[in-house]
Amino acid sequence: xxxxxxxxxxxxxxxxxxxxxxxxxxxxxxxxxxxxxxxxxxxxxxxxxxxxxxxxxxxxxxxxxxxxxxxxxxxxxxxxxxxxxxxxxxxxxxxxxxxxxxxxxxxxxxxxxxxxxxxxxxxxxxxxxxxxxxx
Amino acid sequence: xxxxxxxxxxxxxxxxxxxxxxxxxxxxxxxxxxxxxxxxxxxxxxxxxxxxxxxxxxxxxxxxxxxxxxxxxxxxxxxxxxxxxxxxxxxxxxxxxxxxxxxxxxxxxxxxxxxxxxxxxxxxxxxxxxxxxxx
Amino acid sequence: xxxxxxxxxxxxxxxxxxxxxxxxxxxxxxxxxxxxxxxxxxxxxxxxxxxxxxxxxxxxxxxxxxxxxxxxxxxxxxxxxxxxxxxxxxxxxxxxxxxxxxxxxxxxxxxxxxxxxxxxxxxxxxxxxxxxxxx
Amino acid sequence: xxxxxxxxxxxxxxxxxxxxxxxxxxxxxxxxxxxxxxxxxxxxxxxxxxxxxxxxxxxxxxxxxxxxxxxxxxxxxxxxxxxxxxxxxxxxxxxxxxxxxxxxxxxxxxxxxxxxxxxxxxxxxxxxxxxxxxx
Numbered sequence: 001x002x003x004x005x006x007x008x009x010x011x012x013x014x015x016x017x018x019x020x021x022x023x024x025x026x027x028x029x030x031x032x033x034x035x036x037x038x039x040x041x042x043x044x045x046x047x048x049x050x051x052x053x054x055x056x057x058x059x060x061x062x063x064x065x066x067x068x069x070x071x072x073x074x075x076x077x078x079x080x081x082x083x084x085x086x087x088x089x090x091x092x093x094x095x096x097x098x099x100x101x102x103x104x105x106x107x108x109x110x111x112x113x114x115x116x117x118x119x120x121x122x123x124x125x126x127x128x129x130x131x132x133x134x135x
Numbered sequence: 136x137x138x139x140x141x142x143x144x145x146x147x148x149x150x151x152x153x154x155x156x157x158x159x160x161x162x163x164x165x166x167x168x169x170x171x172x173x174x175x176x177x178x179x180x181x182x183x184x185x186x187x188x189x190x191x192x193x194x195x196x197x198x199x200x201x202x203x204x205x206x207x208x209x210x211x212x213x214x215x216x217x218x219x220x221x222x223x224x225x226x227x228x229x230x231x232x233x234x235x236x237x238x239x240x241x242x243x244x245x246x247x248x249x250x251x252x253x254x255x256x257x258x259x260x261x262x263x264x265x266x267x268x269x270x
Numbered sequence: 271x272x273x274x275x276x277x278x279x280x281x282x283x284x285x286x287x288x289x290x291x292x293x294x295x296x297x298x299x300x301x302x303x304x305x306x307x308x309x310x311x312x313x314x315x316x317x318x319x320x321x322x323x324x325x326x327x328x329x330x331x332x333x334x335x336x337x338x339x340x341x342x343x344x345x346x347x348x349x350x351x352x353x354x355x356x357x358x359x360x361x362x363x364x365x366x367x368x369x370x371x372x373x374x375x376x377x378x379x380x381x382x383x384x385x386x387x388x389x390x391x392x393x394x395x396x397x398x399x400x401x402x403x404x405x
Numbered sequence: 406x407x408x409x410x411x412x413x414x415x416x417x418x419x420x421x422x423x424x425x426x427x428x429x430x431x432x433x434x435x436x437x438x439x440x441x442x443x444x445x446x447x448x449x450x451x452x453x454x455x456x457x458x459x460x461x462x463x464x465x466x467x468x469x470x471x472x473x474x475x476x477x478x479x480x481x482x483x484x485x486x487x488x489x490x491x492x493x494x495x496x497x498x499x500x501x502x503x504x505x506x507x508x509x510x511x512x513x514x515x516x517x518x519x520x521x522x523x524x525x526x527x528x529x530x531x532x533x534x535x536x537x538x539x540x
Contacts, residue, residue, distance in 0.1 A: 008446035009462060010280055011416040011492065012147040012219045014243045041413035049319070057414060057494040063248075070248040079255055082217055082243040084147045087416065087492075089462040089507045100505040102494045108149045108217040110245020113198075113205040116257040120214055120246040143311035144327060145415055146281040146357065176278035184454070192279060192359040222281065222357075224327040224372045235370040237359050282417040282489045284513045333518075340518040349525055352487055352513040354417045378419045378487040380515020381525040383468075383475040390484055392521040 009087040013059060013104065014112055015039035017079045023072035033068040035075070037061050037083065037104075061085070063106040066124060071109055080115035084108040144222040148194060148239065149247055150174035152214045158207035168203040170210070172196050172218065172239075196220070198241040201259060206244050215250035219243040279357040283329060283374065284382055285309035287349045293342035303338040305345070307331050307353065307374075331355070333376040336394060341379055350385035354378040414492040418464060418509065419517055420444035422484045428477035438473040440480070442466050442488065442509075466490070468511040471529060476514050485520035489513040 021035040041054040061083055063071045075081060085106040092101055111118045156170040176189040196218055198206045210216060220241040227236055246253045291305040311324040331353055333341045345351060355376040362371055381388045426440040446459040466488055468476045480486060490511040497504055516523045 008459065009416055009418055009444060011414055012243075013414055014219065039414060054413065055493070055495070057492060058496075059494070067249045070250075070252050074248055074252045074254070076255075078257075080257070082219060082245045084149065084217055084219075087462060088460070089464070090460070091463075099503075100507065102505065102507055107249075108147075109248045110217045111253055111255040113209055113244045114202045114242075115205075115259045116255055117205050117209045118246055118253040118255045119209070120211075120251050120253045122213075122215070122251040124250045143324065144281055144283055144309060146279055148279055174279060189278065190358070190360070192357060193361075194359070222327060223325070224329070225325070226328075233369075235372065237370065237372055282513075284489065337519045340520075340522050344518055344522045344524070346525075348527075350527070352489060352515045354419065354487060354489075377519075378417075379518045380487045381523055383479055383514045384472045384512075385475075385529045386525055386527040387475050387479045388516055388523040388525045389479070390481075390516040390521055390523045392483075392485070394520045 010084070010107075011087055011104070012082065012084045013037060013039050013057070014080070014082045014114075015057075015059075017075055017077050017081060018058075020077045021072055021075050023068065030064060031066075031068040031072075032062060032064055033072045033075075034060060034062045035077075037081070058102070059083075060101060060103045061106055061109070062103060063109060067106060067109060070123065071106075074111070075109070080112040082110050082112045145219070145242075146222055146239070147217065147219045148172060148174050148192070149215070149217045149249075150192075150194075152210055152212050152216060153193075155212045156207055156210050158203065165199060166201075166203040166207075167197060167199055168207045168210075169195060169197045170212075172216070193237070194218075195236060195238045196241055196244070197238060198244060202241060202244065205258065206241070209246070210244070215247040217245050217247045280354070280377075281357055281374070282352065282354045283307060283309050283327070284350070284352045284384075285327075285329075287345055287347050287351060288328075290347045291342055291345050293338065300334060301336075301338040301342075302332060302334055303342045303345075304330060304332045305347075307351070328372070329353075330371060330373045331376055331379070332373060333379060337376060337379060340393065341376075344381070345379070350382040352380050352382045415489070415512075416492055416509070417487065417489045418442060418444050418462070419485070419487045419519075420462075420464075422480055422482050422486060423463075425482045426477055426480050428473065435469060436471075436473040436477075437467060437469055438477045438480075439465060439467045440482075442486070463507070464488075465506060465508045466511055466514070467508060468514060472511060472514065475528065476511075479516070480514070485517045487515050487517045 015037045018038045019036040021033050023033045037059045040056045085104040088103045090101045150172045153173045154171040156168050158168045172194045174192045220239040223238045225236045285307045288308045289306040291303050293303045307329045310326045355374040358373045360371045420442045423443045424441040426438050428438045442464045444462045490509040493508045495506045
């Protein structure tokens with residue numbers, strides 16, 4: 001029954017890149033880029049009758065393989081981005097301290113054009129797309 | 136009771152920009168940019184035991200104000216993008232023909248770094264962000 | 271590259287069941303239940319400074335297999351429900367007329383407790399859950 | 406600019422109610438119900454070529470007002486439910502210990518009909534719905 005579930009908690013976050021992205025390659029050749037993202041949301045204060053700043057959610061964003069490489073080449077601290085991915089909430093304990101990490105494994109990342117402009121250079125070519133472009 | 140609902144159907148789509156974005160400004164000065172987006176998804180064929188191409192969803196994407204201006208300056212036909220926004224399903228009838236339109240009013244748009252790299256230039260400055268950058 | 275995409279457009283809708291669910295079993299034994307769902311959303315009118323009714327999105331909801339059976343047994347016209355599933359936007363043409371259908375293939379459906387109470391009877395038992403219940 | 410943002414991180418989770426819901430009313434009369442939810446997701450193991458159990462995400466679910474009352478009347482430990490709401494990731498420090506909490510403020514909750522059947526009793530009546538029911 002559970003085998004039919006193919007969805008994990010997928011969410012989309014818009015926020016500010018708060019740390020310089022760190023890029024590394026694992027021993028078996030997988031590219032990984034990670035950074036911290038801060039998302040401040042607005043909420044409507046019914047008493048005050050206006051929008052006010054809400055609290056900030058903090059996430060660790062991780063991007064793998066080609067997405068990881070392109071994020072490392074494109075994203076800088078202070079950028080405004082949009083991230084779609086899978087949420088992972090993990091308890092950790094390193095013997096000295098314990099805590100909870102909140103991570104998003106990115107499936108798509110882009111600079112948020114709400115806040116600026118971007119120049120895009122395609123690095124991945126796909127043979128089966130031309131038909132869509134003939135519309 | 137319904138007054139507490141502040142969420143409409145919000146969704147995130149990754150796809151291919153299939154038409155050249157059209158940009159216009161309304162009589163009362165609101166910038167609007169719109170284009171068609173094609174999203175082809177993969178699905179797991181349990182009989183074949185592998186991933187196969189699924190069908191394509193088509194959307195009309197509309198971006199307003201500053202986001203509309205930046206999309207017009209940044210997004211081209213053939214680009215791979217990620218869009219977060221509110222879904223609107225509308226029946227229309229122009230007297231001659233009738234149909235259903237499926238539109239997403241964008242809240243955030245970005246080039247999808249899964250498919251390439253981007254150079255971002257910030258156009259919107261916000262006074263209350265420096266604190267986030269000190270982390 | 272596209273092979274890594276396992277997510278289609280997933281969305282969640284809260285709305286009103288607007289037609290009596292129709293239940294059938296295909297020739298090869300798959301249970302299917304479908305109905306129409308209306309989702310009216312609220313939006314904040316900045317000119318008026320208050321929340322107003324937005325327009326209504328209409329969807330055809332389809333549920334398969336065990337979920338389809340349980341929906342047929344539980345959901346009635348007029349109920350308020352929440353549906354999570356995959357969006358499918360399809361153009362159709364039956365020779366006489368053509369149009370666009372907007373369908374959600376449900377992955378989860380439940381009565382929305384914002385609007386009432388429900389009594390749940392479990393029909394699916396899973397061996398690997400007890401560990402979660404010991405928390 | 407940020408004032409236009411009306412969306413926080415909204416997500417939908419299907420999972421198992423892992424603790425008995427606690428219901429209380431604040432000094433100023435607001436009903437609150439909260440419990441822990443465990444969400445185990447399946448992932449496709451490309452090496453093994455099959456679906457395997459993924460790790461479990463844990464959330465504290467909080468429901469307010471009428472939704473809180475109905476959840477307290479309807480939801481029990483061991484139930485399978487679907488929750489849509491706003492994600493809040495908070496660091497806390499009580500002087501002795503510090504940590505991170507991951508909470509979802511529910512906007513909609515329902516028993517997941519993938520796992521059973523439910524009998525719904527409406528407690529909230531709305532005057533503006535009959536038009537939808539005439540379809």
